[in-house]
Amino acid sequence: MSGEFSMDILKDLQARGLIYQSTDLDALQDRLSKGPITLYCGFDPTADSLHIGHLVTVLTLRRFQLAGHHPIALVGGATGLIGDPSGRTSERTLNSREIVTEWTEKLKKQLSRFLDFESSSNPAKMVNNYDWIHSLDVITFLRDIGKNFTINSMLAKESVSSRLERGISFTEFSYMILQAYDFYQLHEKYQCELQVGGSDQWGNITAGTELIRRMHEEKVTVHGLTLPLITKSDGTKFGKSASGAVWLDPEKTSPYAFYQFLLNVDDHDVIKLLKVFTFLSLEEIKELEQEVATRPEKRVAQRTLAEEVTRLVHGEEALKRAVNITQALFHGEIRKLTAQEIAEAFQDVPSATITDHQLPLVDVLVQTGAAKSKREAREFITNGAVTVNDVKVTDLTIKVDELDHLAGKYLVIRRGKKNYYLCELAQA
RNA sequence: GGAGGGAUACCAAAGUGGCCAACUGGGGCGGACUGUAAAUCCGCUGGCAUUCGCCUUCGUAGGUUCGAAUCCUACUCCCUCCA
Numbered sequence: 001m002s003g004e005f006s007m008d009i010l011k012d013l014q015a016r017g018l019i020y021q022s023t024d025l026d027a028l029q030d031r032l033s034k035g036p037i038t039l040y041c042g043f044d045p046t047a048d049s050l051h052i053g054h055l056v057t058v059l060t061l062r063r064f065q066l067a068g069h070h071p072i073a074l075v076g077g078a079t080g081l082i083g084d085p086s087g088r089t090s091e092r093t094l095n096s097r098e099i100v101t102e103w104t105e106k107l108k109k110q111l112s113r114f115l116d117f118e119s120s121s122n123p124a125k126m127v128n129n130y131d132w133i134h135s136l137d138v139i140t141f142l143r144d145i146g147k148n149f150t151i152n153s154m155l156a157k158e159s160v161s162s163r164l165e166r167g168i169s170f171t172e173f174s175y176m177i178l179q180a181y182d183f184y185q186l187h188e189k190y191q192c193e194l195q196v197g198g199s200d201q202w203g204n205i206t207a208g209t210e211l212i213r214r215m216h217e218e219k220v221t222v223h224g225l226t227l228p229l230i231t232k233s234d235g236t237k238f239g240k241s242a243s244g245a246v247w248l249d250p251e252k253t254s255p256y257a258f259y260q261f262l263l264n265v266d267d268h269d270v271i272k273l274l275k276v277f278t279f280l281s282l283e284e285i286k287e288l289e290q291e292v293a294t295r296p297e298k299r300v301a302q303r304t305l306a307e308e309v310t311r312l313v314h315g316e317e318a319l320k321r322a323v324n325i326t327q328a329l330f331h332g333e334i335r336k337l338t339a340q341e342i343a344e345a346f347q348d349v350p351s352a353t354i355t356d357h358q359l360p361l362v363d364v365l366v367q368t369g370a371a372k373s374k375r376e377a378r379e380f381i382t383n384g385a386v387t388v389n390d391v392k393v394t395d396l397t398i399k400v401d402e403l404d405h406l407a408g409k410y411l412v413i414r415r416g417k418k419n420y421y422l423c424e425l426a427q428a
Numbered sequence: 429g430g431a432g433g434g435a436u437a438c439c440a441a442a443g444u445g446g447c448c449a450a451c452u453g454g455g456g457c458g459g460a461c462u463g464u465a466a467a468u469c470c471g472c473u474g475g476c477a478u479u480c481g482c483c484u485u486c487g488u489a490g491g492u493u494c495g496a497a498u499c500c501u502a503c504u505c506c507c508u509c510c511a
Contacts, residue, residue, distance in 0.1 A: 264464065267465075296465080299464090299465085302465095326464085373476085375477090379472060380457090380472095417464065418464065
């Protein structure tokens, strides 16, 4: 990914709707026109995986790298121990050091997939702020760093002021200083001149640009950029599925579920999402917009979005499986699935193991969770809502033995359009 | 401190001795339609029982009655008004 240097990165970001706030866009444009810049974005280990929302900033780092700049992905091994108050209404619960270390490692692994660390011209870097913060002694912290912040300006930040009513610990209150210090460190070590982050990071980013300015007697200017929170046309935040967050970790959200999530986005949102989450050119996206307008039922835009992003996050092989599973599940071809595909498709689907082959299907529905009670199970069967291995079942008294078994031991139960349950038959 | 009103199923809200497992609306879930969409229409929405039917539920605990969500008593919580 040694991409040729491009001066149009800001224009591209702007056209994709990716710029929310910035310190001084003209000054940044000016700086960018003079040559490659080093920039960074931080990710705190607040969970054992990044989710689809994080992708907005991660991919922005990648966009900068593709444009010839030097991206640094920072994992917050130290800041994750403190807790960022930004965008939160209540105090965080501290996680143990062991947990944070474990999560830090997982994030590093995930992040590394999106950047090129081997490039000969502009390789990416991965850093952990634990490396410089854990050894920071309290006297240095208060004398050399803290002296550059006034309580007044700290209280004025949204992240703090919104919490004064309900309360905020000194720990979280101090968070912005650590993030500012990160920016300072990266500026000193790597000449990092730009920090990007989500819209809730504005206060922390400007704390950093301020600190750097003061540490250099006002002679140095660095830049900050925030990206918008991605919302759907109904105004709600993008990235939550019925079963919770959409994770990048395939163990937490299977590539199939990930693909499905994107395939199902609303017509009103898909173009915006293509701009944010894919590297397709704006011309290509324009064509897809035409498709949505003229042949919405084809869902070419959604399909493209799902394919592009799934490939990016999970790779070509996982994408193929996801497409295959989708084909099988929604076009009545469950029988064509391989054992591995069955496992993936039903990874996070409720399941049950049955040893009594004389059990009525009604009970199987209850045991797998497809129905809450036998009464409800009968209702579903009567309504024609139940399918076993693609065959609609309407017989209330049918037993496990009388049904067809997939691969000799599976009952793939579908209730309604998209609710799947797996029942495995075992020997008693 | 005084006066009054209220607590019903996921939410809202009827019911004021038997016809109440509880009107109605929303939500949810199914079905039809469709683009794995939106809108619309139809059905279901305490549990068990293949039928009769049985069991648990209307703030909590008791009581009256053949029979209570509905009447009585005590308790808990909430709201409004006057101080």
